[in-house]
């Protein structure tokens with residue numbers, strides 16, 4: 001059974017079929033459709049956003065006898081009669097110039113071809129509108145925050161939907177990082193370093209808007225000493241030995257004098273930890289306090305120690321101690337050819353002994 005002479009169920013065939021039924025045009029009478037009529041307009045694209053109100057407008061004139069709006073092959077309105085059950089569709093305007101229907105809260109499923117069919121005395125004509133519905137991007141799935149050890153291979157993902165298909169990019173929110181790291185959903189960080197720790201931002205963009213979400217990447221690493229200095233303090237003065245260790249998670253500190261562990265509050269010594277810094281405070285330095293201290297910083301990934309010398313600072317300026325200090329330092333450095341740090345530490349320790357001796361003499 002072929003009403004319009006085509007077996008293929010194309011929209012055009014269906015539209016023509018619908019119109020024939022609607023206007024009860026005898027099957028034998030040719031129905032002009034599409035491009036052959038001078039009245040017909042080239043197909044227009046109407047781009048809207050999801051949720052918008054859409055007005056589908058069609059110009060008509062007094063010649064018009066019957067008219068209808070179709071969604072693909074389905075009749076939405078025939079004249080003033082509503083054929084569709086869709087509550088979002090209503091008649092906006094129907095007069096002798098204009099025939100307009102309204103679709104509220106337009107959705108992606110509404111995308112497609114809409115046809116205004118007009119039956120005049122002479123011939124039917126159609127106006128087509130291709131409705132394109134855009135959807136803002138939404139990041140549907142993004143990796144949760146991760147905590148890994150330095151050296152691990154990290155892979156994070158950000159999946160977004162939207163229409164047109166959003167472009168997904170990754171960025172490292174860090175003062176030193178530049179530009180995009182990845183222009184796709186997956187971000188691979190092989191053998192991650194501590195510098196790569198921080199917040200990663202995924203952004204999904206299309207013509208409509210941009211959606212942004214963040215992932216925190218924590219990189220754990222064992223402590224390393226970033227600052228620890230020897231300290232010269234005269235007897236009776238207050239002195240603070242500072243030991244700073246960078247680590248993730250934050251390091252725990254322990255202090256030792258020679259092999260003995262120092263506990264907070266004993267012998268007028270206080271241990272205070274503030275994040276990466278540990279401070280050993282001597283409220284009233286005595287000669288017994290002078291010596292070689294060890295600061296140990298540890299976390300679940302390891303530990304590190306460093307030595308700090310608390311030495312006596314000579315306040316008596318009659319002695320050429322500065323010169324002596326330089327000589328000793330040079331000796332210390334030359335002695336073993338090791339790092340100058342050890343040399344300085346050794347010389348400082350010697351200086352301390354010298355100071356003690358000098359103080360004992362007078």
Ligand SMILES: *[C@@H]1O[C@H](CO)[C@@H](O)[C@H](O)[C@H]1NC(C)=O
Pocket residue numbers: 043044045130
């Ligand atoms: C309508 O959009 C399609 C792609 O969706 C495009 O190929 C076509 O050229 C557009 N037509 C007009 C008239 O803009």
Ligand SMILES: *[C@@H]1O[C@H](CO)[C@@H](O)[C@H](O)[C@H]1NC(C)=O
Pocket residue numbers: 071072076084086089103109110
């Ligand atoms: C248009 O047709 C499509 C497919 O049948 C349907 O999903 C959509 O809801 C219709 N939209 C309107 C506004 O009638």
Ligand SMILES: *[C@@H]1O[C@H](CO)[C@@H](O)[C@H](O)[C@H]1NC(C)=O
Pocket residue numbers: 141142159
């Ligand atoms: C989205 O994430 C969940 C877990 O958060 C996962 O189970 C699911 O497979 C993910 N979906 C896709 C498409 O990757």
Ligand SMILES: *[C@@H]1O[C@H](CO)[C@@H](O)[C@H](O)[C@H]1NC(C)=O
Pocket residue numbers: 151152153190191
């Ligand atoms: C990281 O990936 C590389 C290459 O794929 C592999 O050789 C290495 O073993 C991986 N490292 C870890 C910690 O999984």
Ligand SMILES: *[C@@H]1O[C@H](CO)[C@@H](O)[C@H](O)[C@H]1NC(C)=O
Pocket residue numbers: 236284286
């Ligand atoms: C420091 O200790 C000495 C001897 O132990 C004592 O004489 C002196 O008063 C103390 N100084 C202070 C400020 O506590």
Ligand SMILES: *[C@@H]1O[C@H](CO)[C@@H](O)[C@H](O)[C@H]1NC(C)=O
Pocket residue numbers: 298302303304
């Ligand atoms: C410090 O690390 C060493 C290995 O590097 C380990 O043998 C030792 O037990 C650690 N000490 C503490 C107190 O965690």
Ligand SMILES: *[C@@H]1O[C@H](CO)[C@@H](O)[C@H](O)[C@H]1NC(C)=O
Pocket residue numbers: 258292293294307309345346347349
């Ligand atoms: C302090 O002690 C450490 C070991 O506990 C040692 O390696 C270092 O040489 C000592 N420093 C001085 C100046 O004696």
